[in-house]
Amino acid sequence: MLGIGRTHLENVRNHLATNGIIPRVHGNIKRVPRWKTKITIDITIATSVKNFLENYAEIHGLPSPGRNVNRITQSLTLLPGETSYKLVYCDFIAGPENDSTPRTDLCDTCQHFRNGLQYNARKEEEAKDLLKKYKEHLVKAKLERNYFNKNTKLAEQQRKLVDEHFITRSKADYCSIDATAHYMHLFGIQDEAVREQINYVLDEDEIIRKSPNGTLSIVFDGIKRLNRVICGYYESIELNFMVPGQTKFKCDGSFGLIKKLYRKTTVDCVDHIVEVVKRSSTAGLNKAQCYGNGKGFQYLDLNSVLGIFFKKLNGLQKYQHFFFEITQPGIIKAQMVANGVFIEFNLLKTRKVSVSEIIKEIKSFSILIVTPPPLDYKRQEYLYHNIRPFVRDEFKDITCPRPIHNDNE
Secondary structure: OOOOOHHHHHHHHHHHHHHOOOOOOOOOOOOOOEOOOOOEOOHHHHHHHHHHHHHHHHHHOEEOOOOOOOOOOOOOEEOOOOOOHHHHHHHHHHOHHHHOOOOOOOOHHHHHHHHHHHHOOOOHHHHHHHHHHHHHHHHHHHHHHHHHHHHHHHHHHHHHHHHHHOOOOOOOOOOOOOOOOOOOEEEEEEEOOOOEEEEEEEOHHHOOOOOOHHHHHHHHHHHHHHOOOOOOOOOEEEEEOOOOOOOOOHHHHHHHHHHHHHOOOOOOOHHHHHHHHHHOOOOOOEEEEEOHHHOOOOEEOHHHHHHHHEOOOOOHHHOOEEEEEOOOOOEEEEEOOOOOOOEEEEOEOOOOOOHHHHHHHHHHOOOOEEOOOOOOHHHHHHHHHHHHHHOOHHHHHHHOOOOOOOOOO
16 A cells, blocks of 8 residues: 555554444534634634624725725725724724624715715725715714713713612602504614613604604703702813714614514504513613503693703804803803814893893793694504404504594694
């Protein structure tokens, strides 16, 4: 026999004596490869890494300038110059992006720059100008994101101090209502310091439309619920907004938990949506709050009251950060970017009286309660004839009752 050594020959002879004439199987067959870190690389980890890299490239990547590298025809995505493989790995270890499917919801500005870079790849000057503006946009978005994360950690630290000096928070009360299951609205407010999110479950006929009173009232109610121990004792309030389109944050993760369970649940009425919200998080992160004909919370005509005592801030959307202090009523400080220069605005209508008298009048002012308008007859009729057949019998009259004419129609 040629081409084999003594050891190989002895191994073959021993296998023949022990197992007979059957093929030899290498010892590494069906063994999963392992790194020195003892991490098993299976299909789950491989898929997780793939999803993370696709998400990361979609968010942070820069389009290829159009040149083929070594005759590769597949489009390339380049990382920014200040990014390294080590930073990408650290983001993978620390971030939750690896657990999600590829995202396509880029902000409009990012999508505009990416498309522009692809279409103008051969126009060097235009491509350079677009790339410069694109990087400036990403730097601004990253700055605001870091500022948001900094405030989140600060909130967690301050919350611990509050828990040490104030009474223990009681659990939020839930309520549910009988309403139609057409368009359902979900509005989330999260206290990231205690990992708790109130999800306002609102039916189509429980929405205040064409007015900011709806959003203002829900935010006002959420602040009172999440901070009811210390509500009314703030010396200063800072209001921050991230760059439009770059607003992925903790609420979206909680909505994802709700959506995941919702897809696997039969829903016929609002009560079922409330149960989905409650059961979506085993750790109790998601809470549900309904309108309940004004018993759950109330819509207030805050817009009219604010219009009496305060002026509008022109160019509001230019600013990302707002700062209020109890020592300067009516004064608002605004920033265009994080850590930028504050610009002061006096929005209080003085009406030739002292500021203290105006503040006293505001505190004694009674705010009107607003009631959501009922569904119009045409919409009720559509739900009755088109949606009712798909609802289980015991919930038909709850979800799609017989249409009723309203007084104002």
